[in-house]
Amino acid sequence: MDFLRNYLDKIKPHFEAGGRFSMFQSLFEGIETFLFVPNKTAQSGVHIHKSIDSKWTMSIVLVALLPCLLFGMFNTGYQHYLSIQESPGFLMTFIYGFLAVLPIIVVSYVVGLGIELAVAQWKGHEIQEGFLVTGLLIPLIVPIDTPLWMIALATAFAVIFAKEVFGGTGYNIWNVALVTRAFLFFAYPSKMSGDHVFVRTEGIWGIGKGAVADAFSGATPLGQIGQASTSISITDTLGNPVNYWDLFWGFIPGSVGETSKFCILLGAILLLITGIANWRTILSVFAGGILTILLFNAIGSTPAMQINPLEQILLGGFAFGAVFMATDPVTSPRTQTGKYIFGGAVGVFAMMVRVLNPGYPEGMMLSILFMNSFTPLIDYYVVEAHIKRRQRRSKNILFSPVHSAFGSN
Amino acid sequence: MKDIKETFSSPINKNNPITVQMLGICSALAVTSKLEPSIVMGIALTAVVAFSNVILSLLRNTIPNRIRIIVQLVIVAALVTIVNEILKAYAYDVSKQLSVFVGLIITNCIVMGRLEAFALGNKPWPAFVDGVGNGLGYAIILVIVGFFRELLGSGSLFGFQIIPNKIYEWGYENNGLMILPPMAMIIIACIIWIQKSKQS
Numbered sequence: 001m002d003f004l005r006n007y008l009d010k011i012k013p014h015f016e017a018g019g020r021f022s023m024f025q026s027l028f029e030g031i032e033t034f035l036f037v038p039n040k041t042a043q044s045g046v047h048i049h050k051s052i053d054s055k056w057t058m059s060i061v062l063v064a065l066l067p068c069l070l071f072g073m074f075n076t077g078y079q080h081y082l083s084i085q086e087s088p089g090f091l092m093t094f095i096y097g098f099l100a101v102l103p104i105i106v107v108s109y110v111v112g113l114g115i116e117l118a119v120a121q122w123k124g125h126e127i128q129e130g131f132l133v134t135g136l137l138i139p140l141i142v143p144i145d146t147p148l149w150m151i152a153l154a155t156a157f158a159v160i161f162a163k164e165v166f167g168g169t170g171y172n173i174w175n176v177a178l179v180t181r182a183f184l185f186f187a188y189p190s191k192m193s194g195d196h197v198f199v200r201t202e203g204i205w206g207i208g209k210g211a212v213a214d215a216f217s218g219a220t221p222l223g224q225i226g227q228a229s230t231s232i233s234i235t236d237t238l239g240n241p242v243n244y245w246d247l248f249w250g251f252i253p254g255s256v257g258e259t260s261k262f263c264i265l266l267g268a269i270l271l272l273i274t275g276i277a278n279w280r281t282i283l284s285v286f287a288g289g290i291l292t293i294l295l296f297n298a299i300g301s302t303p304a305m306q307i308n309p310l311e312q313i314l315l316g317g318f319a320f321g322a323v324f325m326a327t328d329p330v331t332s333p334r335t336q337t338g339k340y341i342f343g344g345a346v347g348v349f350a351m352m353v354r355v356l357n358p359g360y361p362e363g364m365m366l367s368i369l370f371m372n373s374f375t376p377l378i379d380y381y382v383v384e385a386h387i388k389r390r391q392r393r394s395k396n397i398l399f400s401p402v403h404s405a406f407g408s409n
Numbered sequence: 410m411k412d413i414k415e416t417f418s419s420p421i422n423k424n425n426p427i428t429v430q431m432l433g434i435c436s437a438l439a440v441t442s443k444l445e446p447s448i449v450m451g452i453a454l455t456a457v458v459a460f461s462n463v464i465l466s467l468l469r470n471t472i473p474n475r476i477r478i479i480v481q482l483v484i485v486a487a488l489v490t491i492v493n494e495i496l497k498a499y500a501y502d503v504s505k506q507l508s509v510f511v512g513l514i515i516t517n518c519i520v521m522g523r524l525e526a527f528a529l530g531n532k533p534w535p536a537f538v539d540g541v542g543n544g545l546g547y548a549i550i551l552v553i554v555g556f557f558r559e560l561l562g563s564g565s566l567f568g569f570q571i572i573p574n575k576i577y578e579w580g581y582e583n584n585g586l587m588i589l590p591p592m593a594m595i596i597i598a599c600i601i602w603i604q605k606s607k608q609s
Binding site: 191 | 580582584585586587589595
């Protein structure tokens with residue numbers, strides 16, 4: 001690695017103020033600190049150093065997302081070849097999916113990082129690493145057939161209006177990736193839901209050309225539930241029934257990264273072991289969702305109400321949202337009690353939207369964004385309640401209230 | 410004379426009722442999904458503010474202070490009713506689109522604000538100029554917002570298609586979010602952003 005260090009040192013002066021490339025200073029700094037641990041230390045005051053900084057946090061989330069991404073690529077190819085009724089082997093299936101998903105990833109990163117760089121340069125601060133995760137989340141939560149210019153536009157909108165205007169990484173109120181999806185969802189509803197967007201049926205650069213089978217229907221399982229009028233039997237795109245294992249492994253149409261619950265589980269384990277995601281949030285999302293579904297099962301007046309809890313949490317983006325979106329440290333509450341409240345409400349609202357509103361087959365996005373808005377409020381009241389409880393306790397043992405509320409007890 | 414000019418131009422830019430005083434936001438979000446109703450709404454409000462300013466300014470020395478609000482309301486309500494009837498008679502389609510928001514000019518903060526802040530203490534001519542200035546300041550913002558929302562949300566202006574079919578064939582689609590009020594909020598925010606960064 002010495003030659004890289006030497007090279008960076010050699011070109012560094014060009015990027016500093018007054019140098020030839022000073023307009024790219026933030027880019028250089030971003031790359032340098034990404035490759036090497038910065039050698040700058042704080043000059044004054046007392047600082048606690050933790051080995052895991054935000055670049056490391058982001059990198060671990062990226063690793064946790066990898067299984068979902070890889071399986072998402074494979075599943076894109078799998079669904080495609082299922083629709084044209086060919087089976088070209090594992091490798092070709094994966095290559096097709098890779099070629100389909102890659103442009104979305106490139107567009108999302110180029111647009112998002114471009115805006116981040118421009119803002120960093122304009123404001124004169126370091127490039128913020130927040131987009132590393134967002135840029136990979138965006139391709140995982142959109143349908144595969146979303147046009148690239150829409151993704152570019154939505155990413156730009158989300159980065160500017162959901163993040164930069166609030167002050168950049170760490171200050172946003174809403175999850176940026178979900179704002180991207182929400183923008184797409186409301187601006188271009190025909191490209192974000194329905195039967196024609198979740199499975200790519202055309203070939204890419206001559207790979208995977210073929211006539212689409214007559215029996216093909218691109219409706220996702222949740223879409224089928226939304227449209228069902230009598231009893232529901234969930235089928236794959238060719239009309240064959242699917243079982244729980246198909247849902248668990250993820251061989252169903254859906255947004256790129258959300259289908260495989262197994263890969264989400266792998267990611268969840270990594271995030272929980274490293275302590276980046278909080279188990280309280282994930283647990284309470286599932287608890288809230290399952291309790292709501294049990295309630296709907298007890299009512300059972302529409303077909304959508306009769307789906308059992310296990311099936312509901314295996315469908316759609318519920319698990320993906322619970323593990324990767326609801327646990328976002330910036331937009332979810334900081335207090336432990338707050339995490340339970342937040343997660344529980346996310347689960348409840350997600351299932352309510354899903355079951356009660358046939359216009360929106362999936363409610364996870366809306367419910368997380370909705371609860372994101374309440375995050376500061378939840379935190380505020382949890383802290384207030386805490387202070388009140390301590391004040392009461394201190395009164396009982398006859399200390400002065402002010403002293404012990406902020407004192408050592 | 411200079412004062413009159415200032416009275417007229419200040420609310421159009423640096424003291425704009427929408428972008429600086431944050432008044433009348435509600436109707437600015439509600440009626441601007443198309444350009445035509447935005448313009449009509451702007452004219453309607455300009456007329457109401459200007460003439461209610463004049464009438465109140467003429468009456469200003471005869472109104473007891475304690476009942477001035479009710480007098481203002483009567484004046485505004487009379488003018489709004491007249492505007493509403495004129496719209497129904499001569500521009501029925503637009504008045505249908507504007508629906509309740511013409512009637513709600515009564516509650517528009519700009520109208521009451523100008524009456525209280527300006528017309529009660531000034532002569533009729535400056536009051537008229539102030540009313541026209543504030544009305545135009547409101548109308549300009551509505552027209553800008555309406556322009557972008559109709560162009561990007563429906564691909565048309567005044568109901569005529571502007572974006573050629575060729576572009577739709579290439580895969581372009583109208584932005585459905587532009588039709589919804591949240592986007593009007595964001596466009597107004599952008600106007601404020603630009604205005605503030607120009608001023609500072």
